[in-house]
Amino acid sequence: MSSGSQLLAPKQRGSLTGRAAVLALVFGLLVLTLAVPVRSWFAQRAEISGLEANVSAARERVAGLQILQERWTDPAFVVAEARRRLHFVMPGEVGYTTIGADGLPTEAAVAGVSAGTWYDKIWSAVEQADQLAPATAVTQ
Numbered sequence: 001m002s003s004g005s006q007l008l009a010p011k012q013r014g015s016l017t018g019r020a021a022v023l024a025l026v027f028g029l030l031v032l033t034l035a036v037p038v039r040s041w042f043a044q045r046a047e048i049s050g051l052e053a054n055v056s057a058a059r060e061r062v063a064g065l066q067i068l069q070e071r072w073t074d075p076a077f078v079v080a081e082a083r084r085r086l087h088f089v090m091p092g093e094v095g096y097t098t099i100g101a102d103g104l105p106t107e108a109a110v111a112g113v114s115a116g117t118w119y120d121k122i123w124s125a126v127e128q129a130d131q132l133a134p135a136t137a138v139t140q
Contacts, residue, residue: 071077082088089095098106 079088087095087097100106
C-alpha cells in the first residue's frame with residue numbers, strides 16, 4: 001500500500017504552470033499587437049481635432065470676410081474709406097491736414113494712412129542712410 005498511497009498524493013508543482021505561461025504569452029502578444037493600432041488611433045484623433053479647429057477658424061474668417069464684403073457694397077462705406085485712407089474730399093469741400101512744428105503732418109493726420117508705397121519706403125531708407133554720420137577714418 002505504500003506505493004499506492006504515493007500515486008494518489010498530489011504532486012508539488014512550481015508557482016508558474018504551463019497554462020499560466022501560455023496565458024501570459026497570449027496576453028503579451030495581444031498587447032503588442034494592439035499597441036500600434038491604438039497609438040495610431042490616438043494620433044489620428046489628435047490630427048482630426050487640430051483639423052476641426054482649423055476648419056472652425058477658417059469659417060470664422062470667412063464670416064468676417066463676408067461681413068467686410070457686404071460693407072464694401074455700401075456706397076457710404078466706400079466714400080468714408082476713401083476719405084479716411086486717401087484723404088479724398090467732395091467737390092466744394094476744403095481738405096485740411098494738421099502740420100506740426102517740424103513741418104510734418106501730425107500723427108493724427110497720418111494715422112489713417114497706410115505705411116506708404118514701396119518707393120516711399122526705399123526713399124526714406126536712402127534719406128536715413130544719408131543722415132548717418134560717416135565712420136571716422138583710421139589714420140595710419
